[in-house]
Amino acid sequence: MKYMVLIAGPEDAQTSSTPERAQAYERILHWWDEQSNSGKVLAGHELQPSLTATTVRRDEAGNVTVTDGPFVEAKEMVGGYAIIDVSDLDEAIALVSGWPSAATLEIRPLARQD
Numbered sequence: 874m875k876y877m878v879l880i881a882g883p884e885d886a887q888t889s890s891t892p893e894r895a896q897a898y899e900r901i902l903h904w905w906d907e908q909s910n911s912g913k914v915l916a917g918h919e920l921q922p923s924l925t926a927t928t929v930r931r932d933e934a935g936n937v938t939v940t941d942g943p944f945v946e947a948k949e950m951v952g953g954y955a956i957i958d959v960s961d962l963d964e965a966i967a968l969v970s971g972w973p974s975a976a977t978l979e980i981r982p983l984a985r986q987d
Contacts, residue, residue, distance in 0.1 A: 875915070875986055876965045878955040879979040880972070883948060884922060900973035908957075913968055917955035949977055956983070 904936070908914040923943040930938045943950060959965050969978045 874961055874965075875958050875983045876962075876980050877983060878917075878957055878965075879951050880953040880955065880970055881949045881979070882974070882976040884950045884952070889953050897974045904971065904973045905955075908955075908968065909975045912960070913957055913959055915956045917953060917960050919953040920951060923950040952976075955960060 905914060905917075919934075926941075926943040928940050928942060928944050932938075943947050957968060959963060959968060962982075969980060972978055
């Protein structure tokens with residue numbers, strides 16, 4: 874079963890350049906490589922900071938509004954995502970529970986499983 878994992882955390886952690894951040898990033902890369910090599914992580918990317926976001930809203934009448942910035946302002950922002958392929962939600966939870974850094978990870982099944 875395929876899931877999308879949204880990876881969120883404090884945005885200042887994404888842009889800081891401390892030795893701790895470098896160590897965390899190394900742990901993340903190691904985890905990512907292990908899971909990719911096992912076939913459980915199919916794809917994913919780190920995202921640029923939320924200040925680079927553009928939000929497009931379309932109302933029922935078809936009017937479009939474009940604004941700079943993320944959809945919501947929050948302490949934690951989505952900083953990346955992964956597409957995973959595991960047997961069920963329990964395995965997805967076990968997989969992302971091993972994420973090697975402080976983060977909030979949201980797991981959602983893909984609507985289509987092709």
